[in-house]
Amino acid sequence: MLHRVVVTGLGAFTPLGPDIPTFWQNVVEGRSHVAPITRFDASLYRTRFAAEIAGFDPAQYLSRADIKRTDRFTQYALIAAEQAIHDAGFDLTTMDPFDVGVIWASGQGGTETLEEQTTEFAQGDGHPRFSPFLVPKVLVNLASGMISIRHGFMGINYTPVSACASSNSALMDAFNYIRLGKAKIIVSGGCDAAITPSSFGGYCAMKAMSTRNDDPATASRPFDVERDGFVMGEGAGALILEEYEHAKARGATIYGEMVGAAMTGDAYHITATHPEGIGATRAMQLALAEARLNIEELDYLNAHATSTPVGDLSEMKAVAQLTGHRKTGLHISATKSITGHLMGGAGAIEAIIGILAMRDNVIPPTINTTERDPAIPESLSIVFGDALQKPVNTVMSNTFGFGGHNGIVVFRKI
Known part of the structure; x- marks a missing residue:
């Protein structure tokens, strides 16, 4: 018998706001936050704008230890997942920790860290002075790993990667594992932090992004006869998927059912x-x-x-x-x-x-x-x-x- 799967928690950390209410209000009102890039000098790039999370300070959300060992993409994931877990309101002390898993996606992983460390090495004296956190900060699966470590979730834990379809791959896998009875709750979703000089430059070289530099806020114009490419954004979205009877028994708020x-x-x-x-x-x-x-x-x-x-x-x-x-x-x-x-x-x-x-x-x-x-x-x-x-x-x-x-x-x- 296949189990039903419902959504009992949501979290979002995006250019449109640091939480679900702010994000949703801006989406419904159609308020774009696309603007010239501030994170690095993009003046010589073909495209010079993006949807950044402006003024991001990880210290507002994370401990010094977590910041030291995580790339920006994982930091976004931890923040969004924290919101969704709080929203779902489940109590791990009353559950088997092996019943709660994390299937979390990212398309690129720790691009920023890899770029920074490689640049420092290239500009140095040739001695290999790399951070001991380089590898774990770069690995694409570390967002899922850090979410589980932070919250003590000991169930299934991994990261599917399918480029810009990655989040839906994660949601589909979480859906199927719960349907098959292999988990009660799975924290799922996805993140990326690809607004870096090399990543951004690569997309520019592909001519994949809009070059409407004189009016960034209107650059993303799907279905328009003059559309000329996508606008890069960043951030994370988190969903708590839960087996229906488990959610009902604990009186959870149910947003909807995942059915296909x-x-x-x-x-x-x-x-x-x-x-x-x-x-x-x-x-x-x-x-x-x-x-x-x-x-x-x-x-x-x-x-x-x-x-x-x-x-x-x-x-x-x-x-x-x-x-x-x-x-x-x-x-x-x-x-x-x-x-x-x-x-x-x-x-x-x-x-x-x-x-x-x-x-x-x-x-x-x-x-x-x-x-x-x-x-x-x-x-x-x-x-x-x-x-x-x-x-x-x-x-x-x-x-x-x-x-x-x-x-x-x-x-x-x-």
Whole structure:
């Protein structure tokens, strides 16, 4: 027998705010925090702006010891996970610690630490003076490890990596382990802190990011005829997934139920999505089938839609295939236009957006789009400009990653 899986806690640490209420208010109101980069001198870069967590001081949240042994990406993870654990309100003293696990994603890991240490070595006298914390700070799995160490969670613990689909990979794995009875609670989600000179420079070299340097706040414009690339963001999103009967027995607040998840591969290109969205369509079909929903029952889709010329169009072609190129009650929005692209953390943040959309019966907007690309199928109802009030009982969130990874999750109101 498969167990039901529900969401009982949420946490977010993002450019839009340090907690769920602030983050959600800014998302619903469509307030972008994209601005010129302050973390390093980007004046000679092709793109000179991003969605940074401005003024971040880890000492406000973490001990000196934790700061010394963690990269920025792990610090973001610890902060968001702490919020979600507190929100869920479970008491580990009354539980077997092996019943609580952590499946936490990141796309890049400790890029900042590796870059700093390598630069210091290259500029030094040749002696290998590296920090003993270099390796653990860089390793992509250390966010999940640190969350478990900090809270004493001794259940399943690891990090799936599928580029910008990583968070949804983590959520899907957590969902399946709980369904199979291998855990009662899993802290899941994802994070990234990729706004560093080399990482940012690499994306610039790929010409993947927008170059709207004269107006950064409107640079991310999904589905717009003049979209020219994504806007990098950073941060973390955390969800507590819990076995339904366990949550009910302890009187937990239940945000919604996770009912479906699927992954496919494009087998097409190292960075580009399949132009016809074949893999994406199949993944969405599989996730809906597992959720036992038909397309007419799906209320909201948070699209991956990063504001790239190829990616937005291929995704919308895939959605049109899903709907049979006909009008349904499905409404779509692309909230990366507001948050920026949180990379490995994107799926977690966008799953949270979908869950809060169900809670409040509101669909956040897609902002900055001034002229809809005529190549986007006309049958698709995209929410532009302002949030839309409507009953939201079911949501889907799409993520796609370099390498052709398609990750889809589905939630419903309970």
